[in-house]
Amino acid sequence: MKSLCNREGMTTAFAMVGGVAPARSPKPILQNLKFVVDSSGSTLMATDLELGIRYQVSGVRVDEPGAAILPTARVQQLLRLSTEADLAIESDSEKVEIRGIRGKWHFAAEDPELFPEVPVFSSKNYYVLTSADLRKLIRRTSFATDTESTRYALGGVLVEFREDSVVMVGTDGRRLARMTVPARVHGEFEKPEGLSPVIPVKALKLLERNLSDDDTPVHLSIVDGNSALVRTERAVIYSRLVEGRFPRYQDVFPNHHEARVGIKAGELLRAVQQSMIVTSDESRGVEFGFAAGELTLTSKSTLGDSRLAVPIDYDDKPLSISFDPRYLVEALVVLDESVQVSIDLVNSRTAALFHTEDRYDYIVMPLTRDS
Numbered sequence: 001m002k003s004l005c006n007r008e009g010m011t012t013a014f015a016m017v018g019g020v021a022p023a024r025s026p027k028p029i030l031q032n033l034k035f036v037v038d039s040s041g042s043t044l045m046a047t048d049l050e051l052g053i054r055y056q057v058s059g060v061r062v063d064e065p066g067a068a069i070l071p072t073a074r075v076q077q078l079l080r081l082s083t084e085a086d087l088a089i090e091s092d093s094e095k096v097e098i099r100g101i102r103g104k105w106h107f108a109a110e111d112p113e114l115f116p117e118v119p120v121f122s123s124k125n126y127y128v129l130t131s132a133d134l135r136k137l138i139r140r141t142s143f144a145t146d147t148e149s150t151r152y153a154l155g156g157v158l159v160e161f162r163e164d165s166v167v168m169v170g171t172d173g174r175r176l177a178r179m180t181v182p183a184r185v186h187g188e189f190e191k192p193e194g195l196s197p198v199i200p201v202k203a204l205k206l207l208e209r210n211l212s213d214d215d216t217p218v219h220l221s222i223v224d225g226n227s228a229l230v231r232t233e234r235a236v237i238y239s240r241l242v243e244g245r246f247p248r249y250q251d252v253f254p255n256h257h258e259a260r261v262g263i264k265a266g267e268l269l270r271a272v273q274q275s276m277i278v279t280s281d282e283s284r285g286v287e288f289g290f291a292a293g294e295l296t297l298t299s300k301s302t303l304g305d306s307r308l309a310v311p312i313d314y315d316d317k318p319l320s321i322s323f324d325p326r327y328l329v330e331a332l333v334v335l336d337e338s339v340q341v342s343i344d345l346v347n348s349r350t351a352a353l354f355h356t357e358d359r360y361d362y363i364v365m366p367l368t369r370d371s
Helices: 007-020 072-081 131-144 201-209 265-278 325-332
Strands: 002-006 032-038 041-047 051-056 060-064 066-071 086-091 095-099 104-108 126-130 156-161 165-171 175-182 184-186 198-200 217-223 227-231 235-240 259-264 286-291 294-301 304-311 319-323 340-345 352-356 360-364
Touching: 002 007, 007 032, 007 041, 007 051, 007 072, 007 086, 007 201, 032 060, 032 072, 041 060, 051 201, 066 072, 066 086, 066 095, 072 104, 126 131, 126 175, 131 156, 131 165, 131 175, 131 201, 131 217, 131 325, 156 201, 156 217, 175 325, 198 201, 198 235, 201 235, 259 265, 265 286, 265 294, 265 304, 265 325, 265 340, 319 325, 325 360
Parallel strands: none
Antiparallel strands: 002 060, 002 086, 032 041, 032 066, 041 051, 051 235, 086 095, 095 104, 126 184, 126 217, 156 165, 156 198, 165 175, 175 360, 217 227, 227 235, 259 340, 286 294, 286 319, 294 304, 340 352, 352 360
16 A cells, blocks of 8 residues: 555544544454545544444545555654655555655554454435534534433434434433434435434534534434444444433423523523532522513522522513523533523423524423422
């Protein structure tokens, strides 16, 4: 294998792919990356057998097709420290050589055939959505998951497929985030067999890094009911699904509300952040008092106390409810400041529903005196 690689292009590829390679593994070859060059281009791959990625590297001239196993950390360090514009990468059965104008480095060669194959995207039936929409789905749901849960499949995001949309849901049992975006079906519409698929958070974070905020099409497919494949502009990402049953989240949504208030996401975020300044692990609650024309946020702990008044358009009955401010901040920071948030309230003991016009719902349980 012989190639001449643009260093910046390789650096970008390593940044996208390198995090998938495990630091330790029963199969040491997985701690490396596989670099393949041929007439169709160049691809950098990584996998830990649960998660995998194929990334198209830009700026590579192929002089002799082939493959090489590259030590992740050492080559990444070399790319970061080098000032060369281009680096030649050559390999044979004995060594891998990386060479610039002013230096060269040799690494022991490993057999590329021993590297597990990372699947290509070959699905005939899949869902097409924009890169911006999929990125929004991930950002607005993955933060609400519970990677430590063993009872339910809460360590990932549930995906529901409909004929004209894709829905993602994340929950940790104390709050729930759901987002719906438009999508179209390529091929035939078919719901995955068995339980709705749950994609691990680790895979979603990798996918988010490979997405842009534009209308570039992204393809999403569930394969054999046990894995997900996503094709972006430059990458194919493979992930095993989370095993286990996702809770019946629909039962959490309140079926009515006693009061509704509207407020800009940025305004509410700043108010919550200011109110949580004096909270502590022992006294983490912030009390929200809704009254005619005004929202009052009060908090108190051994560190001090605070009271903040925010004008709102509200004329329902007075209502007081306490929340863990961390749960609100995490939901609000993923929204644009100008987004209008509607809050549906029942009483101080019932979950509140925060929702926006672009089909985003966020449910959070209130704090009680015991909690």
